[in-house]
Amino acid sequence: MKILLLPLTFVILSFSKLYAQQDAIISGKLLDADKNPVLFANVALFKSADSTLAGGLASDENGVFKIPAKPGNYYLRISYLAMAEKIVPNVKVVSGNVDLGTISLKADAKVLDELVVKGEKSQMELQLDKRVFNIGKDLSNIGGSASDVLNNMPSVTVDVDGNVALRGSGNVRILIDGKQSGMVGMNPVEALKQIPSDLIESIEIITNPSSRYDAEGEVGILNIVMKKNIRYGLNGSFTGTAGYPANLGGSFNINYRKEKINLIASYGHLYREGPGRGSSRQEYTSADTSFVYEQKTDRTRGGYSNNFTVGMDYFFNKHNTLTGTLSYRNSQNSNSSRLEYKDFDFNNNLTRTVVRTEEENEPRTNVEAALSYRKTFDKKGQSLSFDAKYIISDETEASRYNEGSIGEGNSLVQRSFNTEDEKNWLFQLDYIHPFAKNGKLEAGLKSSTRLLDNDFSVHQQNAQMNWIILPDFDNRLAYDEKIHAAYLMASNQFGKFFVQGGLRGEYSDILTELKKTNEVNHRKYFNLFPSLHLSYKLEDAQTLQLSYSYRLSRPGFRDLLPFSSFSDSRVFRSGNPLLNPEFTHSLEAGHLLNMEKGSLLSSVYYRRRLGVVENITTVDSTGFTRIMPVNLSTGNAYGMEFNLTYDPFNWWKWTANANLFRAVNEGVYADRVLRSDTYTWTGRISSRVTLFKNIDFQSSFNYRAPRKTTQGRDLSQYFIDLGLSRDILKGRGTITASVRDLMNSRMQRRIVENEGYYSKSEFQWRARQFIVTFSYRLNRSKEKERGENRDDMGDEQ
Template structure:
């Protein structure tokens, strides 16, 4: 426990020394260079003969506050000149100080900061400050007073953090509303996430994976209420401690938690023209034991779309044109229920356990009118009414144990079992040109994704400036997919179509991994973190019809290195690593998704993983009240998993899209971000993501010979946000962004814009609040234009989304809480290891995977 407090204090002290523009120190502008703690190898503070000593004491209990942080500032320049951490008796000493005028800041998590002003030192003086009293900053709910606001964006050594709990406009929405506002990320209007133009990412929820994410990132995000998200962490250069999966990077979504003593209950809800939500969350803690129980339900409705598809397929003898229009609606309900327990055996040992169930029921209804032309002459016309059902139920169960021996030395064992039952079906009425019912069709596709994970991690300091981390992990995963097509006339029973459109896939994937990571800080304050990770994957893949598919086992060695240095207030970071991207569930699924028979998608169970090498250079600096960050990056991917489209061999005019290991991708870009704290209550942010991508791979000519094609170009994106709080509990937030068309091997997916504004009124005692938010209110619809082209076909697909929305939200807090010392809980399992593939943009949802977090 003390080790955790010491680590937290050290982090807080470093952050304090690096941020002199604090609200309580007016006029202290400019970027202060962090000073090393006295006695460390990096201590370069001015040497003198004066000394300051004192004791940090809890004002209510009279007990020492061990490991509180102490920072010393020069009153003239406003810069931090020295700092230290109190010992386990609350005592601190600042020695070898030069004569001058100083200001002392004492801080610790759970307490109000204490400032001692007008300290004057002379050479040789030993100043005894005696007891410095810290008072708790946690009170009963009706007595809390919030002054100022935390930064919306924070940059840490290995990640960028978006503080989503400051987002008042997204209340009543879901996680996609939050992620759209996170720098470096792009979320399209279907909910598919990409990082710096790459969809090969890992997504974790509270540091843990889940098979619900493995099935579909887009669907999983819709099941997380926006107002339950505390932070979103974006990790672009993971160390060896992370799973090797996720070539584009790692996203970790942290939901709100409660570590206070007592009982509390929160009720949140919202109602709007396109969705409603209600959640209930309770926490109870007494002594060493804590319990959490919660659940929420969300419904979406009145989401309308129009589609306009024009495509041409060519052979050596004929050309077929397809013109299709469609209209439809999407509706669905989501639920998530959880029960958690944690217990502290001693100050240094704890156990955490939990079970969570998530469910979704989504229905997408589409009406298509399709016309086929040959040489400009109409040859057929048909209508198709389709209901696509995407149903799933997910169970996650975990047990985690943590033993802390001393500061920064700890051992943990974590386990996780996750199971996802996914049903992805469609039912279609086939109509003639005059609207008469001519037949019916069904596609039944049931998937089961199970995995069990066990891992062990150990870390220990080596001297004061080195840290060693080692660990091992095993993942046992099994995917089953059973699919078939059924056909019936206008009346009567369905029968199986006997043309190869029925089958089953069993895919066993077991992974054994181990890693070693080493961190070293030099005397001149360079920090290096290097490591090596090895993962071996064992695969047994077979179909019911064809037997073993012959997918071989493989191993991969994944090196990584990160370095950082602060020079005259500018922090420079370098990172290099190799990542592996395994294919996701639906990329492997051989079922043909033909809800729209003119636009068919199909997985490939023989896919191999792709390998990516990443390089990045980051620069950041705080200039008075403005934080600026620029990151330049390069990404090189071979054996890339890409979508390849070509005309169907059996269905006239149709285009079939499959996944293949034939791509080569090179990406170079820059991410720019600036955050201005205009006042202590107003933040303004601006960001831009610009990169140049080049993709090359094999496709077919008209005569079915292979040819190499290349697609390249710039992909721009950017946006701005404003977050403000005012007197009497009022708050306002606005956001707007434009995101360029994403590059594909054979074309581009559509660009789009998104904007939202929200206002909230909170009661004086913080027990309840009311809010109103609106999105895309200036336009009736968005047009997403997707284009594909090759020697065999051309396709233009316009999707019009009617998502102008408004919603009213409310929140109610009940209960009485009292403060307790911060506790460190057992770690959880993080499986950072399956590729995300997104959706097809208009037919059935295409399950994907994602995520990641340090392991």
């Protein structure tokens, strides 16, 4: 029995000793000067005897840390970005846990100053499949709209009508925070003019999107990233704008973060008046008839808009976040125009002068509700996200027209109504799974439904003062679009070589129906869209990129709508309900050179387009001109692009970009071959000088070269912008003065030639503008903003 008790006693004593020496827990909670938790601070435990590292970790989402330790004497070293290092001495572990209670950290002014120099956000950031342009540094964007911001982006052009093009193509997809939005859904031209630039953080230009993005957009995607932040406490920014012609606005963007809840709110109000002018000459000659007339146009488009967003982030823990937002947008435009037609005979003698006036009211409302859930895992880079969005929009255009010959009084009175209602549902699921050291798998599902109802009619007053509907301009369009998609993508890095490949499948079910004429067009099709991105790092300062994608461009709502505008009684623009989508193969190669004082991104690209949609102009013998989009041709585009940033001195920064390309389109319309082969380019150069440390002066020059079209040519266009800003109130405020289109030269000039028809026109949508803007940052200085990393809560995760 004794022999058995000896080993049993040994075992019991051994377990008792191990139990007695088990690790204790050293714990505490980190708070900043405002009593907010300090997340993810580095807490290191050192032995007092020889200063060897005994353990350490990062504080959790509540600022709490818990470090296991054996009995002994220690000290803590706590460090965190932009805060002074904290030493906690004389931490003694005897036989139980040690609770250090609350530990306060203070901001380090020296560290903040260093962040200003080293952490200033670059205006252009290059990522594998996109370029990110931070707009805050560009003075020409302050006080403007989203349309103005896009017009200052490299390779992006916005014509006088507000139509956006990328690398010369208008088939570009516009997203907000990585997702489709009702704000730019039905009428992107007007919507972009109503979004204040003060609410925009950055613009992402994605010329060859990967499979995670929708296949929509032949030439790529422009993603507008709105401002947001999740800093602790109450902070935000406020902006006020005044300008001439009438440009009055104000906006704020604030958030309040406390432990697990982050509340956000933003609001922007904008009132603008945009005077425009133009002129044209139309000549038509045939065997039966001929006509010549000149047209002079004076227009004013103006009104107000309100953009309001509220939302909340709820952080269950460091791995699970739920976000809900509600956005409301309302605008009321009042537009007027005066068109003067001068008719001439064949000998160029004036025969009569006709004047047509229009008064239009255009109210719009848009409501969006979005819910997003994001889950991360202990494994770095692994995440799961789910997004749901509901959008409802309505818009009404009501116009009244008066037309008559001078000296004869009004002989024609008309009115038109155009109501547009839209509903959207969107559901999206994305999952990222890392593998190996730098690899990851991505997969996702998406389903969207879009319902549009458009009722339009034109009425004319008869001699008895009764309103008669014009049957050629009376119909109701119902548009039902369902798109279901799935994608799978993988990427990995092999030394200096990085590869990303993906495949996206999309099933489209689109029904277009003209109710009053019983014209139905139902299309169902399934397509696979591959993408490939390759990157090779030659050395620390140079990187090569190669990418390929296959994409499509479905006709937009306006392109399908048979009725567009009745403002001009002699030139009618309409859509085409029978349009089919375009398909595009896109190949691009790029080279990034990082230099000591700048960077140079050079790209060459090729696009092969099938079923290219072009606007065709036709004229009848009465002089009535119709412009309508058709699937005309195949197209090939070859181009090269350069983006240069160069800072010769700390106080002087240069940026320049140029896009040179050749576009060849060829097709047949009405038994006639239409072909264009054009060499053209666009460019922008900007200089920013900092004087006396707190004054910035910026000048920029934009140019668009002439280009040929299948029915004529577009002439050159240029404009100059200037801006001057000064920081005040110890860096918390900034006042900016700017002038857009200094020479009042931003004018679209176009020539159209067809069999027996010649037209030359020029139009300026908005005259030169002078703007003064004041911005104030609450609980954050300009320097702190530059040093922070933006928390990107958009679709690109």
